Amino acid sequence: MSGEQIGLWAGFVFTLMIFSYVLGDNILYRIAVYVFVGLAAGYITIVTVESVLLPWIRGTLLSPAAGIGGIVVGIIPLLLGLLLLFKTSPRLGRAGNIAIAFIIGVGTAVALVGAVSGTLLPLAAATGSAVRVDVINGFLLALGVISTLTYFWYLARRKPDGTTQRSLLIRTVGALGQFFIIVTLGALYSGAILTSLTIFSERIGFIVARITGG
Amino acid sequence: MGRLGSALTSAVAIGFGLLTLLGLLAGGFFGTIANLFIQITVITAAAAVLIGIANLLGVHFGRIRERRGGWGYSIILLLSTIGVLLLYILERANVLTGTPAPTTILLESVQVAIESALAGLVLFALVYGALRLLRRxxxxxxxxxxxxxxxxxxxxxxxxxxxxxxxxxxxxxxxxxxxxxxxxxxxxxxxxxxxxxxxxxxxxxxxxx
Known part of the structure; x- marks a missing residue:
């Protein structure tokens, strides 16, 4: 039996072990899940070392072309990683805050630019131009976008008795936004059902093929 | 010291964040600096991933050592991780050869099979959830x-x-x-x-x- 055949039979056994959860939580399901987590941890380690860390070390610390500046730059992320290691200690945990602060600072800038140039501007432009392409549907689309955003409008006026209330206009448009949100969530739910149904039927096909030798 | 440390962390986050933002918007010299910062962040995040995995293995090792509930499952998890790493090392040392590579077979046949089966299992949870919504x-x-x-x-x-x-x-x-x-x-x-x-x-x- 070749290595591939052994792998396919192992996949068959693990698929059945996972599907045994339909009958309730049991030892077979748990074994399969722990194997999954263990394998995933191993693969993530390999990919992280092979594709991220080693190329960086080769390109900076071990590169003959890298001068003192290259070596310093190469060491910085490794030092920051070392500082992160302190986060596991209750006493020295604060030392890791510098590394966290660096990641959050740079990550925030990237997220900010990404949100504006990747989502805000393109979606606003696409919604605006949709009205020119198809007046009725484009208008409905723009109305849906505006009302959905209004639904998340939490500013309200405080009344003399201490309670808060949003204005009538915001409440009305927000209610329309709720309609669009419910329709969207229903569509996402149906998409999730269809996706999992497709994967489930593929797995059933795999099990049948293994049993019948197809 | 505590106040100084807090000020330093704030300065690091704000300073590097603003420099990166400037580099991403302006490009040129600042763009090169921003790219370097992003690369350093990616490498640091990769180190964080490895620390996380080491922590996961450490927790399960502790569970086995102290014979806490479910320690048998922890043995399975540790063996799976060690098995993958060992296969990879043997492949790199050219002790294990073959096409496709054993780690590829393990990934495509076992890992993907378990992942797909778990994704397929979500179907039951989704349908059950929809039925519960109808009953409310x-x-x-x-x-x-x-x-x-x-x-x-x-x-x-x-x-x-x-x-x-x-x-x-x-x-x-x-x-x-x-x-x-x-x-x-x-x-x-x-x-x-x-x-x-x-x-x-x-x-x-x-x-x-």
């Missing part, structure tokens, strides 16, 4: 949700092509669903901008905890 008190929101769900599921049937149901499904996806999704995405983007600005002006300092 009837509300306008629940009715609308169920109606959209049923129309889209029925519209996805191959038989429904070019029927009114398929046309309704296409319109639903093109107009109200698209509008709702765009509204939600724009809301997320606006929240990202607000939170990002709060971090960059030092109003949000959760990294100091």
């Amino acid at each position: 008190k009837v509300s306008a929101s629940g009715l609308l949700f169920t109606l959209v769900l049923l129309v889209l599921l029925a519209g996805a049937l191959p038989l429904a092509n070019a029927t009114p149901l398929a046309l309704i499904r296409d319109w639903l996806l093109a107009v109200p669903v698209s509008a709702g999704a765009r509204g939600i995405l724009l809301g997320i983007a606006l929240a990202t901008v607000v939170t990002g600005m709060r971090v960059l002006i030092g109003q949000d300092r959760s990294y100091r905890e």
Whole structure:
């Protein structure tokens, strides 16, 4: 039996072990899940070392072309990683805050630019131009976008008795936004059902093929 | 020392954040610096991933050593991880050869099989969730949700092509669903901008905890 055949039979056994959860939580399901987590941890380690860390070390610390500046730059992320290691200690945990602060600072800038140039501007432009392409549907689309955003409008006026209330206009448009949100969530739910149904039927096909030798 | 440390972490987050923002917007010399910062962040994040995995293995090793509940499962987890790493090392040392490589077989046949089976299992949870929604008190929101769900599921049937149901499904996806999704995405983007600005002006300092 070749290595591939052994792998396919192992996949068959693990698929059945996972599907045994339909009958309730049991030892077979748990074994399969722990194997999954263990394998995933191993693969993530390999990919992280092979594709991220080693190329960086080769390109900076071990590169003959890298001068003192290259070596310093190469060491910085490794030092920051070392500082992160302190986060596991209750006493020295604060030392890791510098590394966290660096990641959050740079990550925030990237997220900010990404949100504006990747989502805000393109979606606003696409919604605006949709009205020119198809007046009725484009208008409905723009109305849906505006009302959905209004639904998340939490500013309200405080009344003399201490309670808060949003204005009538915001409440009305927000209610329309709720309609669009419910329709969207229903569509996402149906998409999730269809996706999992497709994967489930593929797995059933795999099990049948293994049993019948197809 | 505590106050100095807090000020230093704030300065690091704000300073490097603003420099990166400037580099991403202006390009040129600052763009090169921003790219370097992003690369350093990626490498640091990779180191964080390895620390996380080491922590996971450490927790399970501790469970085995102290014979805590479920320690047998922890042995399975550790053996699986060690097995993959050992296979990889043997492959790199050319002790194990073959096409496809043993780690590839393990990934494609076992890892992907378990992943797919778990994704397939979600079907039962989703259908059960939908049934529970139907059993609850009837509300306008629940009715609308169920109606959209049923129309889209029925519209996805191959038989429904070019029927009114398929046309309704296409319109639903093109107009109200698209509008709702765009509204939600724009809301997320606006929240990202607000939170990002709060971090960059030092109003949000959760990294100091």
